[in-house]
Amino acid sequence: MKSKFLFLVIILIGLTIRLWKIDIPLLEFNPSRQIQTAEITRNLYREGFKVLTPSVHYLGPGPGLFLVEFPLYNLTVALLYSIFGLHEYLGRLFSIFGWILSCFFLWKLAHKYVGSFAANVALFFYTFSPLGVLVSRSFQPDQWMLTSSLAAIFFLDQWLVEKRWYFFYLSAIFAAFSFLLKIPSILFTLIPVTYLILHAKRRVDLQVKFSYYFMAIVPSHMQILLF
Secondary structure, three states: OHHHHHHHHHHHHHHHHHHOOOOOOOOOOOHHHHHHHHHHHHHHHHOOOOOOOOEOOOOOOOOOEOOOOOOHHHHHHHHHHHHHOOOOHHHHHHHHHHHHHHHHHHHHHHHHHHOHHHHHHHHHHHHHOHHHHHHHOOOOOHHHHHHHHHHHHHHHHHHHHHOOHHHHHHHHHHHHHHHHHOOOHHHHHHHHHHHHHHOOOOHHHHHHHHHHHHHHHHHHHHHHHHO
C-alpha cells in the first residue's frame, strides 16, 4: 500500500510540473523539431489526413513533402484537432498522457524484478529528470516511442507468465508502433524482448512463437519502405 501511495504521489507531482504553462509556444526544448512536427500535424488536419504524404510549407513553392518518420503521432494529434479544435497544447497533452502510461509500465516491470523500493526510485528519477520532463511534454513522438517500447516489453513479460495470447499480440502491436515512431527504438526494444525469450521456460515452443512476433512487426517496416 505504501509503495502504491508513493507511486501516486510521484505521478501527481510529475503531472503538475508537466502541465505548467502547457500552452506556451513550442520554443522551450528542441524548438525546430517541435515546430516541424506541429506543422506536419496541422497540415494533416487541414489537408484531409493524407498520412502517406506528410508535408511542410516552409520549404517554399511545391508540395513540400517531408518524411522524418511514419506520422503516427502526428495523425493521432490531428484527430484530436478534429474533435477539440486546432490547439497545439493538445500535442503536449498527448505526450503527457504517454508519459503517464510509461510510468505504469516502468514501475510494474521494476517492481516485479527489483522490488518496490527500487521501482519507486526508478520512477522518481524517470519522472523528475529535467530532460525527461522536457521530452514528455514536447510536441514530438519521442515520448510515445518510449511508451510503446515499454508496453511491448511489459506485455511480452505478461504473456510469458500467463500464456494468454492477447498479451502476445499487444506486445507485437506496441513494438510495431515503437518502430514506426522512431527506428532507433529497435535496439532498446528487441534487446530486452530477446532476453525475456531466451530466459523463459519451454524455449523450443517460444522460438516458434517469437517468429510470429517478427511476422507481426515486419509489415510495419514495409509501410516505411513503401512510403
